[in-house]
Amino acid sequence: MEEDTRELSSQKNVNKAKQVAYVLSSVGKLIYNTKPKYFVVVFLVNVLSGLLVLPSLYIQKQIIDSLVMYVGLDSFVMSDALWNLSILIVFSIGLIFVTHMINQVSSFFETLLVREFDTKLDILMAKKLASLDIETIESPRFKNRYTKITNESASRVYRLISPLSSIPGEVVALGSSIAILATLTPIAAIGVILSSIPRLTVASRFVKRRYEMVGQLAPIRRVQGWLNWYLLRNRNMMELKLLGLPEYLAHRYSQNASVILKTHQKFDFDQERATSISFLPLSLFDAAFTIYLAWQTLGKAISIGSFQLYYQAMRRVQSEFYNVSRSLISIYESYIYVADLMWLLALKPKISEVSGLSFETVGKIRIEFKNVWFKYKKTGKYILKGVSLVFETGRPVAIVGVNGAGKSTLLKLLARFYDPIKGEILVNGTPLNQINPESWRRQLAILFQDFEGYPFSAKETIAFGDLSRLSEIDDVKAAAKATDIASFVEKLPKKWENPLDPEFAKGVRPSAGQWQRLGISRMLFRSNAQVVVMDEPTSNVDPEAEEQIFAKLAELSGSKILVFVTQRFSTVRRAKQIVLIEGGKVLESGTHSALMKKKSRYHHLFDLQAKSYNFDHEKSS
Ligand SMILES: Nc1ncnc2c1ncn2[C@@H]1O[C@H](COP(=O)(O)OP(=O)(O)OP(=O)(O)O)[C@@H](O)[C@H]1O
Ligand SMILES: [Mg+2]
Structure with a gap:
C-alpha cells in the first residue's frame, strides 16, 4: 500500500495536470462503461439543448421586430400581421417546450446512470476490499482514507456525472451566444467574459478553501460519526442506559457540533461576501452595454428586436460562461475526492488470492510451523517468537495459553x-x-474467536459454510443437530427461514451460546475442508452441549486435522497433543499425562482450574 501511495504522490509532484487527467479519464471510463447508451443519450441531448439557444433568441428578435413593424397598421392587413406573428409565437413557445422536454429526458437518463453507477461502485469497492491484505485494511492510514471515501467520494461521483454531462450543452450555448454578440461587436463578447472573471476567481478560491475546511474538520467529524452511531443508531442501548452515557455523549456531540457549525458559518459568510462583491464588475459592464445598445437603437443603427437579441445574448454569455466554468470547477472539486476512490480501486494486495500453486488434497495433510516469527506492525513487538509445531491429520491438537499469548x-x-x-x-x-x-x-474450516453471526436466516447462517451446497437443507439440519441447535431453530416461527435479528419480521436474537453453536455448525457443514480449527468455540456453551460437540469433533478427527484453542482444561485433556503457548513461543507440548508429569507451567495452570472446581465443589457439598 505504501508503494502505491508513494507512487501517487510522486506523480502529483511530477505532473499534476497529468494526474488530474488520469483520474478524470479513469472515472469517465468507469461511468461510461456502466451504461454506454445512457451516457451517449445524456451527452447528445445536452448538445441539442445547447443548439436550441440560437434559434430561440433569433425568433424572439423576430417577434419584437414584427410587433414594431405592425403596430398601427390598417385594419385590413391586421389579420395577415396577426397570422405571421402567431406563427412566430407558436414557434417560439414550441422551442421552449422542446427545450423543457429535452431537459427532462436528460435528467431522467442522468438519474438512471447515477443509480446504476452507485450500485456498480458499491460492488467494485466491496470486491476490492475483499481482495486486499488484512494488514492493509487494518492500517490507520488506510482506515482514514477509506472513511473519507465512503463518506465523500460516493456523493462526489454524482456531482461529477452531472457537470460532465452538462458541459457539452453549455459549451454549445456559450459558443452560439458569443457568435451573436460578435456580430454586433467582438468587444462586447470579450467584455462580458472579462467582467465575469472575478466571479469565477471567487468561486474557485472557495472550492479550495472548502476542501481545506473539510480536511481540517475531518478528525472531529470522525468522532461525531462515532457519537452519532452510539446515540442515534440504537447500538447496544442497554449498556448506554446502564452507564447513563447518552447525556454525556450528547453533550460531547453538541460541543463538537458547535465547532463545526462555527467553522461553516465563517466560511459561508466569507463566501457570500466575496461573491456579492465579485458581481460588481459584471453589473457595471451590464449597465454600460445596455446603455450602448439603447444608444444604438435610438440612433436606428439596430432594431428594437436586435436590442432584445443582443441584450439576451449578453446575458446568456454571462450565464453560460459561468456555467461552463462552474462545471469545470466542480469537476476539479470532485476530482480531489474521486482521486481517493481511484487510489483505492488501484490498490493491489501483496498476498494475491489467485497466484501460486493450486492446493489439492491427497490423503493426509501435514502443516509445519518452522521457527515462525511474526508481528502485526513493522514498528511493533514480535507476537510470535520462533514458533515450531506440527499439525497432522488424525492427531487433534489443543492450544492453550494466557490471554494475548498469540494463539x-x-x-x-x-x-x-x-x-x-x-x-x-x-x-x-x-x-x-x-x-x-x-x-x-x-481446505480450512476455521471458526475464529470473533466469528460472524449472519442475520439473514438460520439456514443460511449455517449453509454459508459451503456456498456450493447452499440448498442442501438435510446437511444443514445434520450440522445443526451435531451442536444441538436444531431444536432451537425448529421452534422458531419461520423455522429454518427465520431471520436471526429482531430487526427483521419474526426475527430473534440468539443468545451468545446459541450463536456459538450456529458458528460451529457452519464449520461442520463445511465438510469438504480437511483442516478444522476452532478458536474457543465453546466458551459460552453449557457443559452438556460442550460434551456433545466435542464428541462430534472427535468423530471427525480421524480423517482431518483438528485444532482447537480453549481455556477449559477439562476439554484440553481430550487432545492427543497439547501445545502451551507463552510469550510467543511453544513453552510446553505433549499429552496431558506427559505434561502433568513435568510439573511445570501446564501443571500449574491445570491445577489452578482444578482447584477452583474442587473448591466450589467442596463449598457446595
Ligand atoms: N490486528 C492486530 N494488530 C495489532 N496487534 C494485534 C492484532 N491482533 C492481535 N494483536 C496483538 O497480538 C497479541 C496476541 O493476540 P492474540 O489474539 O493472538 O492472542 P490470544 O492468545 O488469542 O489471546 P486470547 O486468549 O485473549 O484470545 C496481543 O497482544 C494483541 O494485542
Ligand atoms: Mg484469541
Whole structure:
C-alpha cells in the first residue's frame, strides 16, 4: 500500500495536470462503461439543448421586430400581421417546450446512470476490499482514507456525472451566444467574459478553501460519526442506559457540533461576501452595454428586436460562461475526492488470492510451523517468537495459553491472512506462501474467536459454510443437530427461514451460546475442508452441549486435522497433543499425562482450574 501511495504522490509532484487527467479519464471510463447508451443519450441531448439557444433568441428578435413593424397598421392587413406573428409565437413557445422536454429526458437518463453507477461502485469497492491484505485494511492510514471515501467520494461521483454531462450543452450555448454578440461587436463578447472573471476567481478560491475546511474538520467529524452511531443508531442501548452515557455523549456531540457549525458559518459568510462583491464588475459592464445598445437603437443603427437579441445574448454569455466554468470547477472539486476512490480501486494486495500453486488434497495433510516469527506492525513487538509445531491429520491438537499469548495470531497465519516475518509454514513440504490462498482456504474450516453471526436466516447462517451446497437443507439440519441447535431453530416461527435479528419480521436474537453453536455448525457443514480449527468455540456453551460437540469433533478427527484453542482444561485433556503457548513461543507440548508429569507451567495452570472446581465443589457439598 505504501508503494502505491508513494507512487501517487510522486506523480502529483511530477505532473499534476497529468494526474488530474488520469483520474478524470479513469472515472469517465468507469461511468461510461456502466451504461454506454445512457451516457451517449445524456451527452447528445445536452448538445441539442445547447443548439436550441440560437434559434430561440433569433425568433424572439423576430417577434419584437414584427410587433414594431405592425403596430398601427390598417385594419385590413391586421389579420395577415396577426397570422405571421402567431406563427412566430407558436414557434417560439414550441422551442421552449422542446427545450423543457429535452431537459427532462436528460435528467431522467442522468438519474438512471447515477443509480446504476452507485450500485456498480458499491460492488467494485466491496470486491476490492475483499481482495486486499488484512494488514492493509487494518492500517490507520488506510482506515482514514477509506472513511473519507465512503463518506465523500460516493456523493462526489454524482456531482461529477452531472457537470460532465452538462458541459457539452453549455459549451454549445456559450459558443452560439458569443457568435451573436460578435456580430454586433467582438468587444462586447470579450467584455462580458472579462467582467465575469472575478466571479469565477471567487468561486474557485472557495472550492479550495472548502476542501481545506473539510480536511481540517475531518478528525472531529470522525468522532461525531462515532457519537452519532452510539446515540442515534440504537447500538447496544442497554449498556448506554446502564452507564447513563447518552447525556454525556450528547453533550460531547453538541460541543463538537458547535465547532463545526462555527467553522461553516465563517466560511459561508466569507463566501457570500466575496461573491456579492465579485458581481460588481459584471453589473457595471451590464449597465454600460445596455446603455450602448439603447444608444444604438435610438440612433436606428439596430432594431428594437436586435436590442432584445443582443441584450439576451449578453446575458446568456454571462450565464453560460459561468456555467461552463462552474462545471469545470466542480469537476476539479470532485476530482480531489474521486482521486481517493481511484487510489483505492488501484490498490493491489501483496498476498494475491489467485497466484501460486493450486492446493489439492491427497490423503493426509501435514502443516509445519518452522521457527515462525511474526508481528502485526513493522514498528511493533514480535507476537510470535520462533514458533515450531506440527499439525497432522488424525492427531487433534489443543492450544492453550494466557490471554494475548498469540494463539489466535497463529491461526491467522495458518489461514494466510498474514505471512510470517521470519521462518516458514510448510504444507506437505511446500511453503504456504507458494500455495494459492483461495485453494488453500477451501481446505480450512476455521471458526475464529470473533466469528460472524449472519442475520439473514438460520439456514443460511449455517449453509454459508459451503456456498456450493447452499440448498442442501438435510446437511444443514445434520450440522445443526451435531451442536444441538436444531431444536432451537425448529421452534422458531419461520423455522429454518427465520431471520436471526429482531430487526427483521419474526426475527430473534440468539443468545451468545446459541450463536456459538450456529458458528460451529457452519464449520461442520463445511465438510469438504480437511483442516478444522476452532478458536474457543465453546466458551459460552453449557457443559452438556460442550460434551456433545466435542464428541462430534472427535468423530471427525480421524480423517482431518483438528485444532482447537480453549481455556477449559477439562476439554484440553481430550487432545492427543497439547501445545502451551507463552510469550510467543511453544513453552510446553505433549499429552496431558506427559505434561502433568513435568510439573511445570501446564501443571500449574491445570491445577489452578482444578482447584477452583474442587473448591466450589467442596463449598457446595
Ligand atoms: N490486528 C492486530 N494488530 C495489532 N496487534 C494485534 C492484532 N491482533 C492481535 N494483536 C496483538 O497480538 C497479541 C496476541 O493476540 P492474540 O489474539 O493472538 O492472542 P490470544 O492468545 O488469542 O489471546 P486470547 O486468549 O485473549 O484470545 C496481543 O497482544 C494483541 O494485542
Ligand atoms: Mg484469541
